[in-house]
Amino acid sequence: MRFRFSSKPSIGIAFIVSAMMIVPFMDAIAKLLSSRYPVLQIVWGRFFFHLLIVAPIALWRYGPSVFRVPRLTLQIGRGLFLMAATLCFFGAIRTIPLADAIALIFFDAVIIVLLSAFFFHEKVPVGRIIASLVGLGGVILVVQPGFGEFYWESLLALVAALFFALYFLSTRFLTGNTPPVVTLAWQGVGGFILMSLLAPIVWVMPSFLDLAMMAALGVIGAIGHLLLIRAFEYAEASLLAPFLYSEIIMQVVLGYWIFGDLPNDWAIGGIVVIIGVGIYLSINPRKGRNS
Numbered sequence: 001m002r003f004r005f006s007s008k009p010s011i012g013i014a015f016i017v018s019a020m021m022i023v024p025f026m027d028a029i030a031k032l033l034s035s036r037y038p039v040l041q042i043v044w045g046r047f048f049f050h051l052l053i054v055a056p057i058a059l060w061r062y063g064p065s066v067f068r069v070p071r072l073t074l075q076i077g078r079g080l081f082l083m084a085a086t087l088c089f090f091g092a093i094r095t096i097p098l099a100d101a102i103a104l105i106f107f108d109a110v111i112i113v114l115l116s117a118f119f120f121h122e123k124v125p126v127g128r129i130i131a132s133l134v135g136l137g138g139v140i141l142v143v144q145p146g147f148g149e150f151y152w153e154s155l156l157a158l159v160a161a162l163f164f165a166l167y168f169l170s171t172r173f174l175t176g177n178t179p180p181v182v183t184l185a186w187q188g189v190g191g192f193i194l195m196s197l198l199a200p201i202v203w204v205m206p207s208f209l210d211l212a213m214m215a216a217l218g219v220i221g222a223i224g225h226l227l228l229i230r231a232f233e234y235a236e237a238s239l240l241a242p243f244l245y246s247e248i249i250m251q252v253v254l255g256y257w258i259f260g261d262l263p264n265d266w267a268i269g270g271i272v273v274i275i276g277v278g279i280y281l282s283i284n285p286r287k288g289r290n291s
Contacts, residue, residue, distance in 0.1 A: 049218025
């Protein structure tokens with residue numbers, strides 16, 4: 001089971017932007033559930049239903065070869081990075097505003113661009129680094145985080161950014177070695193096992209509706225991360241990283257729809273900046289790779 005990296009940056013960009021439009025729905029559901037259930041139980045639901053949906057599909061398509069994947073330790077470790085990021089982020093948004101947490105976690109894109117050269121020996125043009133920083137500025141304009149009073153939960157969001165950066169980079173390490181659906185199945189194994197051991201300690205019996213919402217966490221997470229994995233088959237990590245900022249567009253929409261938050265003029269300006277960064281990178285990918 002080996003897949004080759006195909007340099008088609010436009011397709012990679014399309015996949016990662018699609019993922020960023022889907023994943024915010026998972027965050028919104030998790031924030032709604034966090035007022036009624038412990039974070040450990042919510043994270044358990046996210047990984048249990050993820051594995052329940054994806055594992056049968058992987059076994060149906062690839063049979064016993066699913067258990068003979070290369071770099072099994074990295075496969076499981078990648079899933080644990082995602083579990084740690086999810087646990088920290090869900091813990092943060094339970095207390096601090098979603099906008100503050102998003103602003104902190106988006107720092108991972110800058111980490112990814114800077115570390116891509118070290119991990120993958122990619123030549124990261126100065127333009128991409130500048131674009132990442134400009135995109136981060138656009139995110140701050142949109143969310144306008146209130147850092148006047150410090151909350152320790154903000155540290156959880158920063159730790160989540162670190163773990164998600166490691167997850168993002170480990171995905172690139174595995175690109176080409178395993179079919180996407182198999183990689184997607186293995187990324188849920190570590191989180192499911194660990195959360196299944198911890199969740200019973202704080203378990204609260206969910207209603208049918210809330211259980212369905214927990215199932216939705218797994219479905220949305222699986223779809224979003226499948227798109228993320230596919231993105232790495234077509235483009236370099238340093239090129240894809242700035243497009244993580246596109247998630248904020250859907251965050252603004254959901255913030256208004258569910259929590260009644262309306263973007264002001266500063267937020268609109270930030271969205272324009274983010275879109276501008278995306279357009280710049282999408283029309284100049286080949287130039288960036290040749291630098």
